[in-house]
Amino acid sequence: MESALWRAVAVYRVLALGYAAVLIAGNAGGYARPAAGWAVLAVMAAWTACSVLAYRDPRRRTRALLAADVAVAAGCILATAWVETHAHIAHGRPTLPVSWVAASVLACAVAGGRRLGVAAAAVLAAANVLVHVLARTVGGMGGTTLNGIVLLFLAGLVVGHVVRLALDAEARLARAVELEAATRERERLARRIHDSVLQVLAMVQRRGGELGGEAAELGRLAGEQEAALRSLIGTAPAAPAHPDAPRGGTARETDLRPLLTGLASTSVTVSTPATAVPLPENAAREVAAAVAAALDNVRRHCGAGARAWVLLEDDGAGAVTVSVRDDGPGMAPDRLDRAAADGRLGVAQSIRGRIRDLGGTVEIVSAPGEGTEIEMTVPAAPGRGTP
Missing domain, CATH: 3.30.565.10 (Histidine kinase-like ATPase, C-terminal domain)
Known part of the structure; x- marks a missing residue:
């Protein structure tokens, strides 16, 4: 499940990069610094390749990588104030990376749940506001910017919540399968024991009672062991530990x-x-x-x-x-x-x-x-x- 989620984030990142490339190519002629726009696209492409490879290895999915992911996304947003003209920013033209930055929010949500996803969204929302501050167009910050900020927060919150639910459901299913396998094995052993050991113990108990003397004592002990063994094989196996249970020290x-x-x-x-x-x-x-x-x-x-x-x-x-x-x-x-x-x-x-x-x-x-x-x-x- 977790591997599939990371693959989905990688696919989104690549597709969003293609969309950003189309917009940058179409708008480059109107940029204040067109070469800088292409440089930002090159940074986005390089980071897309690096992040896709890095997130593929579970050992590299650290807080440092997530922080770098959010930092690169925020930097690309802030570059808009340098590349775009102030007039275009005031009229609501989207930032250079557009929806590509949401990939970092999704990565944080998959790795750390709702809290980390919302935290990443807050950083990118601040970067969007700072673009207007640098361009001195705060008063002209329109619905496009606000809608983008709201979508970032929703992505971090909803995706983080759904991911936690999905992983918990996967863990519960694994526990159920393990318990069913243990139950089937217990039933198999119970059938074999019933066909051999229990019948022998029952015969020893019966014959010992008929013979009397020391044989009666052996029969009594055989009867006790038969009862204990029947109780043991008739007891349901204990359920595996819950995945949310504390580990280490408890x-x-x-x-x-x-x-x-x-x-x-x-x-x-x-x-x-x-x-x-x-x-x-x-x-x-x-x-x-x-x-x-x-x-x-x-x-x-x-x-x-x-x-x-x-x-x-x-x-x-x-x-x-x-x-x-x-x-x-x-x-x-x-x-x-x-x-x-x-x-x-x-x-x-x-x-x-x-x-x-x-x-x-x-x-x-x-x-x-x-x-x-x-x-x-x-x-x-x-x-x-x-x-």
């Missing part, structure tokens, strides 16, 4: 839901919202690790038959909450304090420490015979929840 966002649903099993139920819950990538992985540590505690301290429930909530106002609840025997009020005093820092470091480092809070509610609930709250992705 971590990209990751949907927290797939990281948590991957922890589901026959004894762990994970519930998440229908829409994405974005967090900075590092924060999302730390939260998932804290949840995994909590579930590991359930398996170690609550017995093989214990169940756990993970609930993800996004309040939409700047906070994300994950709660892990189990139906185990619960804990005495001072259990965690005694564990920390004995040097067992699993909860203190693996859960509280991770969430604290993210600027969040952890609340643990438990009582003997009533299970345990751990509620972890972390700040949402920057910029969410604000108008």
